[in-house]
Amino acid sequence: xxxxxxxxxxxxxxxxxxxxxxxxxxxxxxxxxxxxxxxxxxxxxxxxxxxxxxxxxxxxxxxxxxxxxxxxxxxxxxxxxxxxxxxxxxxxxxxxxxxxxxxxxxxxxxxxxxxxxxxxxxxxxxxxxxxxxxxxxxxxxxxxxxxxxxxxxxxxxxxxxxxxxxxxxxxxxxxxxxxxxxxxxxxxxxxxxxxxxxxxxxxxxxxxxxxxxxxxxxxxxxxxxxxxxxxxxxxxxxxxxxxxxxxxxxxxxxxxxxxxxxxxxxxxxxxxxxxxxxxxxxxxxxxxxxxxxxxxxxxxxxxxxxxxxxxxxxxxxxxxxxxxxxxxxxxxxxxxxx
Numbered sequence: 366x367x368x369x370x371x372x373x374x375x376x377x378x379x380x381x382x383x384x385x386x387x388x389x390x391x392x393x394x395x396x397x398x399x400x401x402x403x404x405x406x407x408x409x410x411x412x413x414x415x416x417x418x419x420x421x422x423x424x425x426x427x428x429x430x431x432x433x434x435x436x437x438x439x440x441x442x443x444x445x446x447x448x449x450x451x452x453x454x455x456x457x458x459x460x461x462x463x464x465x466x467x468x469x470x471x472x473x474x475x476x477x478x479x480x481x482x483x484x485x486x487x488x489x490x491x492x493x494x495x496x497x498x499x500x501x502x503x504x505x506x507x508x509x510x511x512x513x514x515x516x517x518x519x520x521x522x523x524x525x526x527x528x529x530x531x532x533x534x535x536x537x538x539x540x541x542x543x544x545x546x547x548x549x550x551x552x553x554x555x556x557x558x559x560x561x562x563x564x565x566x567x568x569x570x571x572x573x574x575x576x577x578x579x580x581x582x583x584x585x586x587x588x589x590x591x592x593x594x595x596x597x598x599x600x601x602x603x604x605x606x607x608x609x610x611x612x613x614x615x616x617x618x619x620x621x622x623x624x625x626x627x628x629x630x631x632x633x634x635x636x637x638x639x640x641x642x643x644x645x646x647x648x649x650x651x652x653x654x655x656x657x658x659x660x661x662x663x664x665x666x667x668x669x670x671x672x673x674x675x676x677x678x679x680x681x682x683x684x685x686x687x688x689x690x691x692x693x694x695x696x697x698x699x700x701x702x703x
Contacts, residue, residue: 399541404532404680406673412441412528413586416502417520417668424519425506426460426554426561427475434502438480438531438551445535447482450548454480458564460554477503477553479565484537486691488544496691497548497579497647498533499562500526501555501635508664520668521658525586525676526651527551532680533687544692545577552635562635566642578606578646578690578698581636584653588675594620595679596652600631604646604700613689618682622654646698652679 415421415437422430439454441447456479461472480502486492504519518524534549552561562581569576585596598607598619607619622630631637634649652675653661660666690698 400539401542402536402539404536404677404684406677408532409528409676409680410668410671410673412437412531413520413524413668413671413673416524416527417518417666417671419516419518421518423506423508423517424502424504424524426477426503426557428506430506431478431503431553435478435480435553438502438527441531442480442482442534442549446538447484447534447549450481450483454482456481456561456565456568458554458561460557460560462557477561477564479553479561480551481565482534482549484534484543484547484549486544486546487541488692491544491692491694492546494545494575494577494696495548496543496545496577496687497550497639498530498582498687499548499550499552499579499635500528500530500582501552501561502527503553503556503561505556505662508662511664514664517662517664518667520666520671521584521586521653522661522666523555523583524668525584525671526582529582529585529676529680529683533684536684542688542692547691555635559633559635559638563638566638570642576639576643576645577696579636579639579643579648580606581634581647581649583634583649583651584658585651585679586671586676587653587658588672589652589654589657593654594618595682596620596650597622597625597654599625599634599636599649599651600640601625601648602701603631603640604648604698606646606648606698609690609698610683610686614682614686616682618679618686619650624655628655644700646700 424431424434458477460477461474501523505517507515508517530549537543554560594617601621610619611617636647636649640647
């Protein structure tokens with residue numbers, strides 16, 4: 366009899382141990398192991414100092430500089446075990462732009478690349494639903510010359526959002542704490558009219574992707590004033606996304622920005638094509654509110670003007686917010702009438 370009690374005790378103990386490991390993000394019933402990490406200012410700064418360097422010449426779509434940025438992101442994905450969603454990391458599209466030449470109009474054709482990585486969910490059912498996280502890695506190339514500098518490095522716009530999406534990808538690839546699957550989507554040709562995100566959203570829709578929600582990270586390199594929410598969400602009243610994130614974060618990480626509607630921010634960032642194609646909650650999050658950074662589309666939008674502690678703080682506070690939404694048993698985030 367004593368041996369039977371011992372066997373039952375050990376079975377219960379092992380069952381609890383397996384469950385505890387799964388809750389901790391270490392190893393669970395599926396045999397996968399995970400590691401929870403903290404995103405640091407040093408991690409972010411390292412990526413920023415390359416993506417916003419003069420070597421990349423402002424990352425204009427179709428340029429040699431943006432090609433270097435694409436390779437950098439691909440290598441980052443590979444190093445962190447973020448898999449390609451397509452056969453390769455690249456979603457290729459052609460752009461044709463009209464340009465004025467005296468009194469005649471000429472067209473210019475060139476190739477753009479979105480970079481798309483995937484972290485598969487760990488739930489056999491929920492992994493078929495996708496959360497899309499993104500940012501645009503292109504910028505304008507050259508800007509108005511200031512003291513001999515004409516390279517618009519685009520640190521805040523939007524190397525900052527690109528790096529946030531990359532760091533979320535690294536975190537979830539290592540922690541394996543996402544039940545739903547995640548796409549990390551980095552767009553080219555945003556500065557040409559959201560052309561990269563429009564192409565990718567259309568392609569994913571045509572392929573029948575089961576997309577649940579989308580967040581685009583746009584200019585998160587500088588903090589807002591004291592007393593304001595860490596970040597704000599465009600189209601705040603179009604869904605209950607912000608309250609859901611705040612609930613899981615335990616604080617207001619996604620606030621309301623009164624001028625967002627006046628400035629039409631919901632329609633001006635890479636979230637909009639996904640809303641248009643999928644008719645799902647798709648928003649941009651930003652910490653730039655037009656009062657806290659004076660170098661928008663300016664050659665002084667440089668890596669040394671970014672606040673890396675702020676960026677790390679925002680990303681780390683967003684992780685439990687995203688985890689809660691990714692792991693909820695039902696689709697809590699829904700569209701609403703604005």
